Amino acid sequence: MSESSSLADRFEAERPGLRAVAYRMLGSLAEAEDAVQEAWLRLSRTDVSDVRNPGAWLTTVVGRICLDMLRSRTSRREDPLPGQDGSVRLPDPVVTAPARVDPEREVLIADEVGIALMIVLQALSPDERLAFVLHDMFDVPFDNIAPILGRTTVSTRQLASRARRRVQGAAPAADTDNARKRDVVDAFLTASRGGDFEALLAVLHPDVVARSDGGTLVPSILRHGAGDVASQAITFARFAANAHLVLVNGTPGVVSFAEDRRPLSVMSFTIHDGRITALDILTDPDRLTTLNLPN
Numbered sequence: 001m002s003e004s005s006s007l008a009d010r011f012e013a014e015r016p017g018l019r020a021v022a023y024r025m026l027g028s029l030a031e032a033e034d035a036v037q038e039a040w041l042r043l044s045r046t047d048v049s050d051v052r053n054p055g056a057w058l059t060t061v062v063g064r065i066c067l068d069m070l071r072s073r074t075s076r077r078e079d080p081l082p083g084q085d086g087s088v089r090l091p092d093p094v095v096t097a098p099a100r101v102d103p104e105r106e107v108l109i110a111d112e113v114g115i116a117l118m119i120v121l122q123a124l125s126p127d128e129r130l131a132f133v134l135h136d137m138f139d140v141p142f143d144n145i146a147p148i149l150g151r152t153t154v155s156t157r158q159l160a161s162r163a164r165r166r167v168q169g170a171a172p173a174a175d176t177d178n179a180r181k182r183d184v185v186d187a188f189l190t191a192s193r194g195g196d197f198e199a200l201l202a203v204l205h206p207d208v209v210a211r212s213d214g215g216t217l218v219p220s221i222l223r224h225g226a227g228d229v230a231s232q233a234i235t236f237a238r239f240a241a242n243a244h245l246v247l248v249n250g251t252p253g254v255v256s257f258a259e260d261r262r263p264l265s266v267m268s269f270t271i272h273d274g275r276i277t278a279l280d281i282l283t284d285p286d287r288l289t290t291l292n293l294p295n
Contacts, residue, residue, distance in 0.1 A: 025129060029291075063140070180271075187203045195237070207277070212282075236265070263289065
């Protein structure tokens with residue numbers, strides 16, 4: 001086997017984990033793939049004969065690439081934290097059929113990286129995000145993260161600690177039993193289809209927050225309270241000819257289609273104590289067509 005083939009094989013073995021790092025950093029599946037490809041280009045142009053741990057080296061390279069990409073985002077505003085006003089941009093959801101096992105996608109969303117957590121990550125500064133993602137999610141030592149940020153190890157540790165407090169303060173608590181969550185989502189779907197306002201109120205937390213990202217052509221929507229969210233759910237259900245349960249970032253969600261099979265939305269749910277506390281809806285037609293949604 002040639003040296004180049006061996007290098008390519010080693011990179012392919014690391015690719016799923018690198019995509020997972022990039023996805024958490026960027027919140028975009030396409031940009032995550034771009035970052036991983038850039039890491040391959042850098043690897044192919046670098047003498048790594050003295051690198052003891054190629055996986056760790058590549059993780060820091062991807063982290064550096066993602067940090068540069070985040071810092072260069074000037075035309076795209078990041079999401080507000082839950083409860084704040086402003087435009088809404090949701091991270092790309094990872095959508096799979098409930099019965100289908102996709103090992104690469106399982107790696108991508110391991111450790112219960114749901115949409116709600118991804119939204120909070122997007123509210124961090126690029127430096128905070130890098131420190132938190134690499135250290136808290138991928139166990140990269142602070143000594144390895146500090147040079148990427150141009151900071152001391154102590155400063156990097158403090159940065160991650162601040163990010164951790166923000167994540168813990170903003171990420172909503174959620175149930176972990178997927179079977180129970182599936183029942184709640186199914187009840188929401190049934191009530192929406194049937195226009196049953198009272199049944200929707202029963203499954204929605206009184207302070208539920210619903211965020212809808214329609215992209216550049218459709219206005220974003222941010223709604224608060226069970227009554228407002230229930231009314232919107234009933235209205236939207238009238239336009240969806242087909243809606244069914246899927247897994248969104250590994251947890252029960254809903255994908256909806258029009259009569260012509262055009263995707264209308266992907267819904268992600270945060271559920272606590274059997275009631276929906278947050279509903280995040282991607283309706284951006286351009287992004288929906290890139291997700292390879294199960295139907």
